[in-house]
Amino acid sequence: MNPVSDTVLDRLERLHSSIVRVIRGKAEIVDALIAALLARGHVLLEDVPGVGKTTLAQALARSLDLEFHRIQFTSDTLPSDIIGISVYRQNREEFEFLPGPLFSNVVLADEINRAAPRTQSALLEAMSEHSVTVEKTRHRLAEPFIVVATQNPVESTGTYPLPESQLDRFLMRLSMGYPGHDEELDLLRTSGAEPQLGQLEPVLNAREVIEMQDLVTEVHISDGLLEYLLEVVEATRSHQALALGVSTRGCLSWQRSSQALALVRGRAFVIPDDLQDTAEAVLAHRLLHADPLVGDGWERSRSERAVIRSILEKIPVPR
Secondary structure: OOOOOHHHHHHHHHHHHHHHOOOOOOHHHHHHHHHHHHOOOOEEEEOOOOOOHHHHHHHHHHOEEOOEEEEEOOOOOOHHHHHEEEEEEOOOOEEEEEEOOOOOOEEEEEOHHHOOHHHHHHHHHHHHHOEEEEOOEEEEOOOOOEEEEEEOOOOOOOOOOOOHHHHOOOOEEEOOOOOOHHHHHHHHHOOOOHHHHHHOOOOEEHHHHHHHHHHHHHOEOOHHHHHHHHHHHHHHHOOOOEEEOOOHHHHHHHHHHHHHHHHHOOOOEOOHHHHHHHHHHHHHHHOEEOOOOOOOHHHHHHHHHHHHHHHHHHOOOOO
């Protein structure tokens, strides 16, 4: 089992330090976001308005020497607005594809639940396939590629909640919560996070990110932890409060996320804490309640996380 090299540790420290200059008191959320990037996954930031979801995504983008686009979703946003369009060039007598903002390395999909289902599906299909098809021509997306989407679970007017099949395309669903007292006081003293955000400089380039992404599958996870992982997943499939548990894709996503988090924490092997610390973020949004009275938004999110916590409390951690 090879240790994590000093070069990789230095890269991870630079990226983490850059983001926490802006996002104070949320080191665990920052580590989870970096882990999702290394695991080649996408992130849904779900929380009440005004707690820094968009700022977190922008801090990640500014810390990477990669192409970044922000898409502000509205009810009239069309699939072509994000994917791009083919334009006929009369002088050449051929169509030319003009790529949309989705052809970037880091895409901030702001308020994704305001987009109509057709536009949501176009985005999520591209996230899954890392490509789009326009006029029967397949176009590959940039690498590395990560979508950080935000939604406000307390809003319902003019929104279209993401169905379970589309939520499953996100590797993690994260919730930031309100800042701590000291951190919020510091924000008041410095007039918010915008001044620090504007001062961020790129600390990693595309090649360095891809090299670290390639290391994730080499992070060792023991058979005992794989058994524990599968036991938790199987418990969701037989839980009395759930109609559907975690799928095989979710199982693999949890494994990959724990490996990525172990790497972010400077280890070449997974420990139980890595699995437990990623469980809610990776598994909760992949559940389907058996009770039809469980609502959408904030109430549903809390209930899903509570189910995962209850399962983790009952299943013993391997020694």
